[in-house]
Amino acid sequence: MFDENDLINSPLTQKYTSNGKTVEICIYRMPDTGWTLEVVDQYNNSTVWDGEFETDQQALDCFFREIQQDGIEAMIGSAPGTYLH
Incomplete structure (x- = not known):
């Protein structure tokens, strides 16, 4: 069994x-x-992608594809205390 100390960044x-x-x-x-x-x-x-990537480079490439397609604004959530109705 693993714990957060085993996390590889x-x-x-x-x-x-x-x-x-x-x-x-x-x-x-x-x-x-x-x-x-x-x-x-x-x-x-925090936004976490579903699934896992074979390599860390594939994960980074996915991020940049998303930024190119949707812009950084798609990665920004609501400020604390701000609620959408």
Whole structure:
């Protein structure tokens, strides 16, 4: 059984800024699993992709495809205390 101390962080984990907005790209895995892609915005909202990636580079490439297609705004959630109706 593994715990968070076994988490392997990719060296490709980084911050990305576009149009004055910054997100953190987190790429990680547990031993014997594929890579997980998670994006955390400035409000600490987290988006995690379903499924795993074979390589950390594939995860990073997926992030950049999403940014190119939808823009960084698609990665930014609501500010704390803001509710959508």
